[in-house]
Amino acid sequence: MLRDFLFKKMIEKKIQGLSEEQKSEILNILQSNPDFFTQIADEIKEEVKNGLSEQDAAAKVAQRNQNQIMDVFKKGGFVK
Numbered sequence: 001m002l003r004d005f006l007f008k009k010m011i012e013k014k015i016q017g018l019s020e021e022q023k024s025e026i027l028n029i030l031q032s033n034p035d036f037f038t039q040i041a042d043e044i045k046e047e048v049k050n051g052l053s054e055q056d057a058a059a060k061v062a063q064r065n066q067n068q069i070m071d072v073f074k075k076g077g078f079v080k
Helices: 002-014 020-032 034-049 053-065 068-074
Strands: none
Touching: 002 020, 002 053, 020 068, 034 053, 034 068, 053 068
């Protein structure tokens, strides 16, 4: 429960420039697949440890997991 609260607060800080609707959609996607997105976060951290910037690490991990990410968004109804 505390983990979920902290996770939500961390994500809200990262997406503060978005509309409330967009924030809600992103949080719903992340909360519907917490294990997958925890894995993504861990992979990004590892890439950052290996010397990439956070942005480059996120892009590399997203590309590597592109199919799974698209499946999550399709299941959530955000991509057709």
